[in-house]
Amino acid sequence: MSTATPPAKKRHRRRILLYIVIGVIAIRIALPYVLLHFLNQRLAELPNYTGHAEDLNLALIRGAYQIEDIYLDRVDSVTQERTKFVSAGLIDLSVEWKALFKGSVVGELVIENPVVNFTKDKVEPASVQKDTTSLGDLLKDLMPLQINRIEAHNGEVHYLDPTSSPKVDVQLSSLELLAKNLRNSYDSTNVLPASVNADADVYGGRFDLNMKLNPLDLDPTFDMNVTLTDAQLPLFNDFFKAYANIDVNKGTFGLYAEIATKDRRFAGYVKPVIKDLDVLGPEDTKDTFFHKMWEGIAGTAGSILTNPKKDQVATKLEFSGSLDDPNVHTLYAVVDLVRNAFIMAIQPTIDRDISIVNVGRKSEENEGFLKRLFRKDDDTKSGKTKKDK
Secondary structure (H helix, E strand, C coil): CCCCCCHHHHHHHHHHHHHHHHHHHHHHHHHHHHHHHHHHHHHHHCCCEEEEEEEEEEEHHHCEEEEEEEEEEEECCCCCCEEEEEEEEEEEEEECHHHHCCCCCCEEEEEECCEEEEECCCCCHHHHHHHHHHHHHHHHHHCCCCEEEEEEEEEEEEEEECCCCCCEEEEEEEEEEEEECCCCCCCCCCCCCEEEEEEEEECCEEEEEEEEECCCCCCCCEEEEEEEEEEEHHHHHHHHHHHCCCCCCEEEEEEEEEEEEECCEEEEEEEEEEEEEECCCHHHCCCCHHHHHHHHHHHHHHHHCEECCCCEEECCEEEEEECCECCCCHHHHHHHHHHHHHCCCCCCCCCCCCCCCCCCCCCCCCCCHHHHHHCCHHHHHHCCCHHHC
């Protein structure tokens, strides 16, 4: 014979269930504020930095949360002067479901409207490398999962010199970036399983970066191509006025580079190309005599080093060595500039002759000056490449 549950016990169970539901709702409401407080506390405690986030939202169903309007400023340890470093309109941290379906529990990072400022004498490469550890620890606190995928949209990267006259602000805008498989969560057998692709606008020109890498290797191992095409030199005039005291009236700038590293060795090249350079113009009629003379010297140098068939100033600076003691000789840069100006014009494109396969091969450093100056690239057709000499 069954006995019915007394009404008092039913009410007690319902009351407990109600308390649990209310508790869960209360935790859900309070959790974003608790996490936001924790985040702002961590930002305030970072050595040599100070920062703040305006808001934080949770998306529990997809295992994510979003940080809104966050910034991080550099603080001078002596003067306490603040310098803008990084900021973002929105940072979305979540589980990467694609990797989860393949058995890897890793995270995904999406950043909207990021801005990075490199200020002269404020954020030096050595200090950035040192402080990256602190920023990495902060990211681990915010996202306990290892980051396998990163997206950035509509970003900006600035080089600032507020002490120059005029003030310098050279920037990449409309930056789009995608980094995939940083933790090799797809069990790729490739030597370079991860990839980073980025593009941006640069003063009427276009910047593109493509990289394959192995972030899990103890030593840096990657293969990278970089191109910059059709940047308008007159738009850099604040930079030229500040550092060279000249005006550029016409001209475009391009840059093509490849670099690869393996077993703590590196090899690569950089090819800057300047076309249709014009330093003096009608707008210079009010300049002082000495200013005109300096611009004339700069313009004459450009004319002397311009290949007449291509109307471009171009060089190819090749470099190789060890990451423990990188060494690029200025002399060979000058030799390559003269050789390419008078003897041949560099084709404005990536050569695709640098990869991790040929890192560490013997370079041209033992070539004599005249042999290097008058060497013809057609010599490679005989089966003896520059890197095999």
